[in-house]
């Protein structure tokens with residue numbers, strides 16, 4: 565017969581056993597590996613690969629615009645404390661080099677787009693400032709996001725070799741989710757009539773999506789939000805929307821909506837909603853992860869374009 569006292573002793577012994585058991589295979593480093601990602605989308609990719617072993621901070625947070633970010637002294641401190649700094653590259657974070665220098669960090673700066681063939685933007689509206697500029701928004705193609713993930717995995721393994729098996733397993737699981745996501749994108753777009761696969765956005769952030777999945781995006785601004793569209797650009801776009809019968813114009817979470825609203829007013833095209841281009845949404849939004857961001861955009865496009 566088990567007395568109450570014995571039962572408590574047994575429970576305590578069991579608890580101790582459980583606590584002692586998991587050592588070995590999954591040994592954790594003393595603290596988590598502190599890393600910094602330059603913007604929220606990249607931060608999410610790093611979190612998925614790093615899992616419990618990594619503490620990820622992001623510099624440009626949800627709904628933030630990394631093209632025109634002004635780092636704070638607190639950012640310099642966070643970069644100084646990081647063991648790795650993940651950046652997009654391709655000219656996305658023009659402010660980063662100075663920040664890294666100012667922080668005095670010795671942490672390696674990992675360019676997540678390494679190995680991705682950059683899309684060159686032709687500057688087709690005759691604006692010499694963006695002529696031939698590389699388009700940094702490579703994450704808008706899921707195939708490219710897989711390259712980011714591989715680069716993140718390799719950098720985490722190099723910085724924390726004891727976590728190799730964990731990083732490899734996390735990356736493999738997440739890559740499988742991205743494969744499924746890409747299939748979903750292709751299936752949904754296949755259902756949109758080919759002659760309706762054209763939309764207007766405020767800045768040229770969807771070139772990789774266009775190249776990968778065949779929806780044409782006509783942008784009011786260049787690949788950076790720093791350059792304003794001129795009155796002549798706007799007039800040309802209004803003419804184009806009317807001539808090509810473009811059905812929908814989209815807002816973005818990182819840019820000023822007024823220009824898009826003007827185009828909608830003057831052409832009769834409907835506002836299809838908000839596309840998430842360069843940043844995740846905050847916790848209350850519907851794109852708190854990269855996968856949700858792509859899914860949200862896909863849903864908005866399909867709803868506006870499927871006749």
Ligand SMILES: [Zn+2]
Nearest residue numbers: 769787788842
């Ligand atoms: Zn952008």
